Amino acid sequence: QVQLVESGGGLVKPGGSLRLSCAASGFTFSDYYMSWIRQAPGKGLEWVSYISSSGSTIYYADSVKGRFTISRDNAKNSLYLQMNSLRAEDTAVYYCARKNLYYFDYWGQGTLVTVSS
């Protein structure tokens, strides 16, 4: 069965950095686009970034462009999100999701990132 397990969340000060990881299993990871989607406490879903199956195509939301970097290691079945210059408004649960053409068919349980001094 498809499993996506995020890790790497935690408390970080404004201006700091954090790297999230997502371990995938139960499917051929290298066949799928992958994405990060976040949800601030009590708020709605916000798409952050997605990466093509080979890693050659990457898109970011304007809110994170220039600060966040998505990457993947198909040999390790893993997806990453390097987050720099973090702000209070980046506080959210970050979900890893598999992108199936036009939609996200599997989601992890999320990892909480808190940006606070």
Added chain:
Amino acid sequence: NFMLTQPHSVSESPGKTVTISCTRSSGSIASNYVQWYQQRPGSAPTTVIYEDNQRPSGVPDRFSGSIDSSSNSASLTISGLKTEDEADYYCQSYDSSNVVFGGGTKLTVL
């Protein structure tokens, strides 16, 4: 970029039918597929409708999706409401380089 606008909340009684709308601010609703996700408290979202009106396996046929070009909106209809349907529902679409979520609708079944 376009926006997707949903009502903040809707409520209905068990056994009844409810419809949640999702209006696209610019560009045609028909130009890109619309998806719908259900999110129960404390859980990750799950897909209930994809590609405008397709149901993933395991989603009951009480859930249906449609689009209306005249109002430039998509709709999620849930019939025969059950208390377990109480959740937040999000629409989602995309364009060439962006993914857009609606703000979400809290469905209360009372």
